[in-house]
Amino acid sequence: MKQGISLIVNGEARTVDVEPTELLLDVLREKLGVKGPKFACDTGTCGACTVLLNGKSVRSCMILAVEVDGQEIMTVEGFSRNELTPLQESFVEHSSFQCGFCASGMTMVAVELLNKNPDPTKEEVKEAISGNLCRCTGYHSIVQGILGAARKIT
Amino acid sequence: MISASDFNYLKPENLNEAVKIKGEKGAAAIVLAGGGEIINRLRSGEATAETVIDLKGIGELGEIAIDKDILNIGALVTFSDILDSETIRNQFPLLWETAAAIGSVSVRNRAGEPYRDSAPALLVYDAMVMIQGPGGKNEISLSDWFIDPKKCVLADDQIVTGIKIPRPAEEYGACYLKLKRYDGQDFGQASVAIMALADKQYRIAFGSVGPLPIRAEKIEALLAGKDLDEKLIQEAVKLVPEEISPQTDIRATAEYREHMSGVMLKRGLRAAAARLTKGGPDYGTRLI
Numbered sequence: 001m002k003q004g005i006s007l008i009v010n011g012e013a014r015t016v017d018v019e020p021t022e023l024l025l026d027v028l029r030e031k032l033g034v035k036g037p038k039f040a041c042d043t044g045t046c047g048a049c050t051v052l053l054n055g056k057s058v059r060s061c062m063i064l065a066v067e068v069d070g071q072e073i074m075t076v077e078g079f080s081r082n083e084l085t086p087l088q089e090s091f092v093e094h095s096s097f098q099c100g101f102c103a104s105g106m107t108m109v110a111v112e113l114l115n116k117n118p119d120p121t122k123e124e125v126k127e128a129i130s131g132n133l134c135r136c137t138g139y140h141s142i143v144q145g146i147l148g149a150a151r152k153i154t
Numbered sequence: 155m156i157s158a159s160d161f162n163y164l165k166p167e168n169l170n171e172a173v174k175i176k177g178e179k180g181a182a183a184i185v186l187a188g189g190g191e192i193i194n195r196l197r198s199g200e201a202t203a204e205t206v207i208d209l210k211g212i213g214e215l216g217e218i219a220i221d222k223d224i225l226n227i228g229a230l231v232t233f234s235d236i237l238d239s240e241t242i243r244n245q246f247p248l249l250w251e252t253a254a255a256i257g258s259v260s261v262r263n264r265a266g267e268p269y270r271d272s273a274p275a276l277l278v279y280d281a282m283v284m285i286q287g288p289g290g291k292n293e294i295s296l297s298d299w300f301i302d303p304k305k306c307v308l309a310d311d312q313i314v315t316g317i318k319i320p321r322p323a324e325e326y327g328a329c330y331l332k333l334k335r336y337d338g339q340d341f342g343q344a345s346v347a348i349m350a351l352a353d354k355q356y357r358i359a360f361g362s363v364g365p366l367p368i369r370a371e372k373i374e375a376l377l378a379g380k381d382l383d384e385k386l387i388q389e390a391v392k393l394v395p396e397e398i399s400p401q402t403d404i405r406a407t408a409e410y411r412e413h414m415s416g417v418m419l420k421r422g423l424r425a426a427a428a429r430l431t432k433g434g435p436d437y438g439t440r441l442i
């Protein structure tokens with residue numbers, strides 16, 4: 001049976017009717033038009049669907065939409081509205097991504113890391129992105145991109 | 155849609171209400187906390203439900219509290235909460251070291267189940283699972299908890315409300331080691347939790363090397379009352395094949411699991427003994 005939920009998506013109050021069986025990822029993409037989080041492994045393994053829930057990174061394919069009623073979601077769209085942030089600038093400078101499919105999820109875990117720890121070590125960066133798969137880069141350029149962002153903000 | 159069949163979603167605001175609903179609906183209701191396991195089981199069709207009871211409206215289940223020498227961890231506490239707890243880091247470092255090795259950040263932000271990779275540490279702490287049902291509250295030792303890889307002793311009308319961990323009476327050094335296929339989010343190919351107590355007793359448990367997590371009683375008996383030296387450690391490693399029954403699957407072969415369990419026991423015993431005397435690598439240091 002459909003039920004209405006209210007949530008804040010990228011700073012904007014939204015309401016939407018959902019079935020209890022619907023996943024947060026599907027509701028974001030198909031009902032709210034937020035296409036940043038990607039559908040990939042569908043088992044919580046790859047990290048492509050990562051969003052921030054109340055500031056913490058989570059897998060939106062592992063959460064029912066009804067579970068987040070009244071809560072705050074941030075996706076890559078909400079992270080930069082007008083211009084590139086230092087993290088995005090650094091990703092560009094380091095050519096961090098190739099196909100870009102993992103970029104949205106990688107960005108969200110990097111945002112969480114840098115919020116918590118603005119000056120991480122290389123090991124801490126690797127640990128932070130360890131749940132996000134990238135099939136193009138071998139991760140080096142992404143790690144360098146996040147370390148470069150840390151140098152810009154500290 | 156994650157499930158072919160519809161289910162209702164209920165989010166009770168207190169524990170009594172949740173217990174009442176689960177008591178009435180029994181197996182037709184599934185309890186949801188972090189969701190890491192349940193969502194995938196609903197998706198695969200391995201589990202079905204008429205009702206999903208979300209516990210996340212019950213604030214008291216999100217608490218970490220220490221009462222005398224007993225640590226209480228509510229059913230909603232995540233591995234990230236455990237890593238952020240100074241009390242756990244200082245007083246239950248083996249649990250902290252285990253939490254750091256679970257999944258990845260975005261898994262730990264949500265998950266907290268006493269299962270798979272976390273079971274060996276909880277076994278050596280002699281953890282109790284707290285449950286509640288129509289018959290009232292009960293506590294079950296984790297060593298009696300697992301029946302087979304997909305089953306535990308929890309009755310259909312009961313809810314897990316948390317875990318209780320008694321602080322060992324003696325000072326201890328400990329070590330958790332988890333072997334993975336690659337340096338990312340992965341379930342263990344093999345894991346071991348080791349505790350070396352000041353009275354020369356040892357507690358050891360293995361994970362992912364048998365149908366259930368195993369307390370290594372023969373090795374514990376061999377080591378009991380003795381100081382660890384390299385000769386004794388080698389004797390302990392020789393007993394590993396008698397304790398575990400690994401299988402071959404997509405993560406590793408049985409032979410590799412058995413060999414590496416011995417290597418991990420050796421390194422873990424050395425680290426636990428060194429940590430007991432305030433030496434050794436810091437908790438959280440990778441030893442494998």
